[in-house]
Amino acid sequence: MSNDTTMWGTERPASFTTQVSRYALTIAYHHDWTRIGATAYLDVLSQGASATVSRTEPAFRLPFTRTEFVLDDRYVSRKPISIQQLNGRLLITPHPEGTEVRVDGVIVRTPTYVFEEKLQAGVVLELGRRVILVLHSLSPDRNSEQMHRMLGVSEGIENVRRAVDRVADLNVPVLIRGETGTGKELVASALHNASPRAPKPMLAVNVGAIPDTLAIAELFGARKGSFTGSVKDKPGYFIQANGSTLFLDEIGDAPDEVQVALLRTLETGEVRPVGSADAVKVDVRLVAATDADLESKMKSQDFRNPLLQRLAGFEIWIPRLAHRRADIGLLLAEFLRFELAAIKEERHWQQLTPESENLWYAFFLHALDFNWPGNIRQMRNIARQVAIHNRLASFISIPPRIDAMLQERTPAAETVAQDTPIQAEATPAPAHPCDDSDEPAATPRRKPSTIDEAELIQALEAQRWDLKNTADVLNISRAALYKMIEANPHVRKAGDISVDELTRTYQRCNGNLEQMVDALKVSKAALKRRINELAIGSAG
Numbered sequence: 001m002s003n004d005t006t007m008w009g010t011e012r013p014a015s016f017t018t019q020v021s022r023y024a025l026t027i028a029y030h031h032d033w034t035r036i037g038a039t040a041y042l043d044v045l046s047q048g049a050s051a052t053v054s055r056t057e058p059a060f061r062l063p064f065t066r067t068e069f070v071l072d073d074r075y076v077s078r079k080p081i082s083i084q085q086l087n088g089r090l091l092i093t094p095h096p097e098g099t100e101v102r103v104d105g106v107i108v109r110t111p112t113y114v115f116e117e118k119l120q121a122g123v124v125l126e127l128g129r130r131v132i133l134v135l136h137s138l139s140p141d142r143n144s145e146q147m148h149r150m151l152g153v154s155e156g157i158e159n160v161r162r163a164v165d166r167v168a169d170l171n172v173p174v175l176i177r178g179e180t181g182t183g184k185e186l187v188a189s190a191l192h193n194a195s196p197r198a199p200k201p202m203l204a205v206n207v208g209a210i211p212d213t214l215a216i217a218e219l220f221g222a223r224k225g226s227f228t229g230s231v232k233d234k235p236g237y238f239i240q241a242n243g244s245t246l247f248l249d250e251i252g253d254a255p256d257e258v259q260v261a262l263l264r265t266l267e268t269g270e271v272r273p274v275g276s277a278d279a280v281k282v283d284v285r286l287v288a289a290t291d292a293d294l295e296s297k298m299k300s301q302d303f304r305n306p307l308l309q310r311l312a313g314f315e316i317w318i319p320r321l322a323h324r325r326a327d328i329g330l331l332l333a334e335f336l337r338f339e340l341a342a343i344k345e346e347r348h349w350q351q352l353t354p355e356s357e358n359l360w361y362a363f364f365l366h367a368l369d370f371n372w373p374g375n376i377r378q379m380r381n382i383a384r385q386v387a388i389h390n391r392l393a394s395f396i397s398i399p400p401r402i403d404a405m406l407q408e409r410t411p412a413a414e415t416v417a418q419d420t421p422i423q424a425e426a427t428p429a430p431a432h433p434c435d436d437s438d439e440p441a442a443t444p445r446r447k448p449s450t451i452d453e454a455e456l457i458q459a460l461e462a463q464r465w466d467l468k469n470t471a472d473v474l475n476i477s478r479a480a481l482y483k484m485i486e487a488n489p490h491v492r493k494a495g496d497i498s499v500d501e502l503t504r505t506y507q508r509c510n511g512n513l514e515q516m517v518d519a520l521k522v523s524k525a526a527l528k529r530r531i532n533e534l535a536i537g538s539a540g
Contacts, residue, residue, distance in 0.1 A: 021116065021137040022046070023083075023090065025053065026153055027060060027071075028124070028329030029132035029364040031357050033337065033349050035069060037330025038062045039153045045085040052080035053125075053133075054098070063330075064147045075099075075130045083135075089115045090135070092125075102126035105369075120155070122325030124368050132365060134326040148190035150183070151334060152327030156319035160187060163316045168194035173266065175251075175311045176289040178318030180468060181377030184289035185249060187316060191287055192245040200244035201532075205237050206525070207258070208250035208479040209467075211486055215258045220265070221273035221280070238271045238282050245285040251311065252292025252303060253479045259304045266310040286311070321372040321379065331376065332367050335383035342514075343391050356396045363398055366406040374472060381469060448480045456484060457491065465523045494526035499536075506536050 023042040027035050038060035042051040051058065055076040059068040079098035084091045093111045094101040101108055104124050114123050119137035126132055136154065144161035151157075167174055168191050176184045185204060192202040210218050221236030237246060248254075254262065265271050266286065270279040288311050297303035321328065333349075340346055348356070363386075372378055382402055389399045451474060463469040471481040485491045497520060509515035517524045 020046070020140050021119070022140050023051075023085070023119065023135065023137055024153065024326070025058070025060075025125075026134045026136065026326040026329070027131070028134050028326075028368055029361055030071070031073065031130070031352055033333050035060065035062075035071075036333040037151070037153070037327075038069070039326075042083065045083065045090070048085075051083040053083065053127075054078050054080040063151070063153050071127075071131055073127075073130050076127050081127075086113075089113050090119065092135075099128040100126075102129075121323065122154070124325075124365070126365070129361065132329065132361070132368070134329070134368070136326045146194065148194065149186060150190065151330055152324060153330075154319075154324040154326040156324045157327060160316060160318060161190075163314075164190045164194055167191070167314045167316075169196060170314075171285060172313035173286040173288070173311050174314050174316060175308075176287065176316050176318065177294075178289075178291060179320055179375055180291045180472075181375035182291075182318040182320065183376050184291075184318060185247065187318060188245070188247040188287045188289060192247075192285075195245065195285065197244050197285055202245040202247055203237055203241040204247040204249065204529075206249045208253035208477075209482045209526075211483070212255045212257075215255060216261060217274045219258065220261060220271040221276075223273055223275035233273075236271060236273060238265065238284055239273075239280060241284050242282050243284075245287055248286065248288045250290060250292075250478065251288040252290035252294055252297060253477075254303075256304075259307050263304065263307045263310060266307075321375040322370075325368060328368050328372075328379075329364055331379060332364060332383065335380045336387065339384045339387035340390075343387060345387065345391055348387075348390055348396050359396055359398065363403075363406070366403075370406045370408075374469075377468065445477060445480075446475045448476055448484055451476070451484070453488060453490060456488065460491065461521075465517055465521060467523050467525070492520070492522050494520075494522045494530040497522065497530070502530065503536055506531065 023045050024039050025042065026039045027037060030036055039062075040058040040060045042058070044051050054071070055073060055078050056070050057080065059070060061068050077095065077098040079095040081095060081098065081101060082091075082093040084093075091111055091113055092101070092103065092108070094108060096109075102125070103112055103114065104118075105126075114135070116137060119135065122134045122136040124132060125135055138155045138158065141162065143158055144165050146161065146165065148161050148164050150161060164187065174188075174191060176187050178184055188204070189202060192198060205219075207215070217234060217236065219236050219238060221239050222234045224232050261272075265282075268279070269283070270281050272279045292303075294303050294308055298305050298308065321331075337346070337349060340348055349360070352360070367379075374381070385399060385402060390396055455474070459470045459473050463473060467481055467485075468478060471478040474481065476484075485493065502520075505516050505519050509519065513524055513528060516527060520527065
C-alpha cells in the first residue's frame with residue numbers, strides 16, 4: 001500500500017483473523033430533518049464489492065419503515081466516495097473531484113483505512129460540511145423485528161431489543177443495569193408489553209423513594225392496626241401487581257430489611273403483609289433496575305449476594321448514550337422536534353436558512369463528540385432548553401452555556417496536519433457495556449447536611465421538580481434527596497395534594513402532566529403515580 005494512505009485505528013498483526021461484521025451508514029445530520037436517523041446497510045461489502053456514497057446513492061431507510069430516499073443534497077457531489085472491506089478494515093476513497101470528506105473531523109484526500117475498533121464505536125463522516133454520516137459496524141445476527149419503542153440502529157440498542165425478544169415471554173425475574181438516564185424503565189415497559197402479562201398495566205415503583213420505615217408495608221402490604229395511622233388493610237405493591245409485572249427501580253438502594261423480604265418472596269412466591277400471620281400467594285413477574293455497582297455493594301455488605309442471584313434470572317445491560325454514536329442524531333432530532341412543537345416553534349427546523357443550517361450542523365456535530373454523562377435524560381433536557389431559548393426568536397441560537405459544554409469534550413481534530421498520514425490511537429472496547437474506567441474520577445458526593453432549604457427548593461424549581469436531575473445538580477444521591485424532601489415541610493409531595501385539588505388541576509390542564517407539574521410544583525413521576533392510584537382520568 002502506498003505511503004499516502006491514512007489510517008484510523010490500530011493496525012492488525014499478520015495473524016489477525018477477520019471478524020465477520022455487517023456495516024452501515026446512518027444519517028446523523030441532514031438539512032431535511034425527516035431523513036436524520038435513516039440507515040443504509042452496506043451488505044455489498046461482505047460480497048467483495050465496493051459501496052459508493054454520493055448525492056444519489058445508496059438508498060437510506062428510517063428504522064422500521066419502508067420509505068427509502070437518497071441524500072439528495074445539491075451541495076453533495078454525484079461523484080462517489082468508495083468504501084471497500086479489506087481484511088477486517090474498511091478503505092474509504094474520496095473522489096478527487098468530488099465532495100470534501102472529513103473522517104472524525106480531519107479532511108482526507110487519499111485512501112483512508114478505518115479499523116474495526118473505531119467502527120464499533122462509529123466513525124463520523126462529514127460530506128462537504130453539509131451532511132453528517134456515521135459509519136458503524138454491526139454483528140451479523142438477525143435484527144429484532146420489533147422496535148419496542150426504542151429509537152436507534154446502533155449495535156448497542158439492537159442488543160437490548162434482542163434481549164427483550166429472548167426473555168419477554170419467560171416468567172423469570174430480569175435485572176436491568178445501566179447508568180442513570182439510559183432508559184431502564186423504557187426497557188422494563190418493553191419487557192412487559194411483549195409478555196403474556198401485557199393486558200394488565202405494569203406497576204412501577206421507585207424503591208429509593210420509599211421511606212425506610214414504610215418500605216415493607218408499601219411493598220408487601222399491611223393489616224389494619226398494624227402500625228399507627230393504619231386504619232384499614234393496605235395492599236402492597238406485590239398484591240396490586242398480581243397477575244402483572246412489578247418494576248422496582250433503584251433496587252440497589254433497597255434497605256437490608258427489604259432485601260431479606262424480597263429474597264423470601266422470590267424464593268416462595270408469597271408475601272406476608274405487616275401485622276398478618278398468613279402469607280399471601282402472588283403471581284408477579286419482577287423486573288428490577290439499578291445504576292449502582294452491586295458487586296461493590298456486595299463487598300461492602302450493603303447488598304446481599306443471594307438477592308442479586310435471584311433478581312438476575314436474566315440481565316440486560318443498557319449501553320451509555322456515548323456508546324451509541326449512530327443513534328445520537330436521530331434521538332437529538334426527535335427531542336428537538338418534540339420540544340419545538342410543544343411551544344409551536346416548528347419553523348426553527350422546518351424553514352431553515354443558510355445561517356440556521358450552519359448552526360444546526362455544528363450543534364449536531366458537537367453532540368456526536370460529546371460524552372453525555374447524563375445520557376438520554378440529559379439530551380432531552382438540553383433539547384428542551386434549546387427549544388425554549390429560541391421561543392419567539394427571529395434567529396436560531398444555542399444557549400452559550402450549552403454550546404460551551406458540548407464543545408468541551410469535542411476532540412480538536414482540526415489541529416492535526418491534514419495532508420499527512422495519521423495513525424490514530426485505537427479506542428479500546430470497554431470491558432463492560434456500562435464501564436466507566438476511561439472516564440475521570442467523579443466529583444465526591446456532597447453531604448446533604450451542607451444543603452439548606454433555600455438551595456434545595458431553588459434546585460427543585462430550576463429542574464421543574466425532576467428529582468433525578470435535581471439530585472445530579474446538587475451532587476447527592478437520589479435516596480438522600482428523597483429523604484431531604486420527606487423531612488422538609490415546605491416541599492410539597494404528591495401525597496399532600498387532596499383528591500379535589502388533583503381532580504380540578506387534571507381537568508383544567510386536560511390531563512397534560514407537564515402543565516400539572518408547573519401548577520402543582522411536584523415531581524412528574526410521583527404525580528403520575530398518584531393519578532393512577534386514584535384512577536383520575538388517564539395519566540397519558
